[in-house]
Amino acid sequence: MLQGIPITHVLIVSSFMFFTGVCGFIIRRNMITILMSIELILNAVNINLVVFNKYLFPDQLQGHFFALFVVGIAAAEASVAIALIINIYRRLNSISVDKVNEMKY
Amino acid sequence: MALNVLMFYLLSAVIVICSVLTITTTRILRAAFYLLCVLVATAGYYFMVNYQFMAGVQLVLYAGGIVVLIIFSILLTSHISHKFAKPEAMRLVMGILVGLSGFALSTIAILKFTFTPSNAPAMKVDMQAIGTQLLGTGKNGYALPFEVISILLLAAMIGAIIIAKKGK
Numbered sequence: 001m002l003q004g005i006p007i008t009h010v011l012i013v014s015s016f017m018f019f020t021g022v023c024g025f026i027i028r029r030n031m032i033t034i035l036m037s038i039e040l041i042l043n044a045v046n047i048n049l050v051v052f053n054k055y056l057f058p059d060q061l062q063g064h065f066f067a068l069f070v071v072g073i074a075a076a077e078a079s080v081a082i083a084l085i086i087n088i089y090r091r092l093n094s095i096s097v098d099k100v101n102e103m104k105y
Numbered sequence: 106m107a108l109n110v111l112m113f114y115l116l117s118a119v120i121v122i123c124s125v126l127t128i129t130t131t132r133i134l135r136a137a138f139y140l141l142c143v144l145v146a147t148a149g150y151y152f153m154v155n156y157q158f159m160a161g162v163q164l165v166l167y168a169g170g171i172v173v174l175i176i177f178s179i180l181l182t183s184h185i186s187h188k189f190a191k192p193e194a195m196r197l198v199m200g201i202l203v204g205l206s207g208f209a210l211s212t213i214a215i216l217k218f219t220f221t222p223s224n225a226p227a228m229k230v231d232m233q234a235i236g237t238q239l240l241g242t243g244k245n246g247y248a249l250p251f252e253v254i255s256i257l258l259l260a261a262m263i264g265a266i267i268i269a270k271k272g273k
Contacts, residue, residue, distance in 0.1 A: 003107065003109065004107050004109070004110045005109070005110055005113050007220050007222070008215050008216060008220070009113075009117070010113075010150070011215045012212055012215060013117045013120055013121065015208060015211040015212065015215065016120075016121055016124070016208055017120060017121075017124050017143070018207075018211075019203075019204040019205075019207045019208040019211070020124045020125055020127075020128060020204065021124070021128075022203060022204055022207060023128060023200045023201060023203060023204030024127065024128030024200075026196065026199060026200035026203060026204075027128060027192050027196060027197055027200040027201075028128065028192070029189075029192065030133065030183075030189065032133060032175060032178055032179055032182070032183075033128070033133060033136055035175065036127060036128075036136055036137065036140050036175065037127075037128060039140060039144075039167070039171060039175075040124055040127065040128075040140070040143065043143065043144060043147055043167070046147070046163075047147060047150060050150070050151060050154060050156060050159060051150075051154065054154040054155075054156070055220065055222050055223075056220065056221070056222065056223055057223060057225075058223055058225055058226070058227040058228060059223070059225035059226060059227070059228050060228065060245070061228060061230065061234070061235070061238055061245070064156060064159055064230065064235075065238065065239065065247050065250075067159060068159065068162060068239075069250055069254055071162055071163065071166050071167065072166075072254045072257075072258060073254070073257070074166075074167070074171065075166055075170060075171060075258070076257055076258050076260075076261035076262075077261075078171045078174055078175070079174065079261055079262065079265045080261050080264055080265050080268070082174055082175070082177075082178045082265070082269075083264070083265035083266075083268040083269035084268055085178055085182065086178060086181060086182065086269050087268055087269060089181070089182045090271075095182050095183070
């Protein structure tokens with residue numbers, strides 16, 4: 001990958017992916033699709049960490065390990081979020097964020 | 106054009122197209138499938154930079170674990186044939202505006218900055234190096250975050266069971 005591929009191209013792809021996730025987070029109203037947007041954001045960050053590690057510090061492994069930790073945290077976050085979503089669906093029969101404001105007042 | 110460059114742009118096209126489709130498709134199961142495509146293409150990136158362990162973790166945990174979890178919760182909570190309504194115009198405009206302005210800003214910043222690639226010899230990333238660093242306590246050791254993340258995973262697992270358990 002190092003030959004012929006400038007680092008800026010990888011970074012542009014990953015930042016596109018990041019802001020697609022942000023955009024989806026704002027546009028979508030379904031909790032599961034919002035969770036998917038968060039996964040997109042975390043994945044874009046992971047690409048950045050790995051690519052910076054490979055291009056700028058190939059003699060170390062910091063970015064690699066932090067990407068590993070981010071994957072672990074994403075797994076924990078997804079499992080708790082899906083447990084919450086299933087619980088909310090059981091109580092309110094809907095997983096649209098517009099209808100989950102009952103706890104607000 | 107060298108084959109690895111061609112492969113890189115192929116994977117990039119898959120990532121760009123599928124990540125847009127993930128947030129625009131009107132069927133939720135298709136969104137999960139496009140997300141799976143994005144994650145597999147990302148694993149292809151990791152294979153290209155020779156981080157095989159990272160690519161394996163990406164495939165097993167993300168593409169295998171999280172996407173299956175998401176598909177399970179989709180099947181539990183919504184009808185397959187259900188289609189989303191179109192989002193409100195105001196929210197659509199605001200979302201696209203935020204996305205585009207953020208992307209433009211970060212692209213300008215990336216293109217302006219001059220990255221200086223290191224000439225240091227690349228470290229061999231085999232399982233032995235990963236294992237000794239991940240469980241090492243000296244310089245470049247990651248024993249503490251490793252233990253903290255294991256406690257976090259345990260807490261998340263117990264919490265998920267307690268939350269999703271049927272109440273009395």
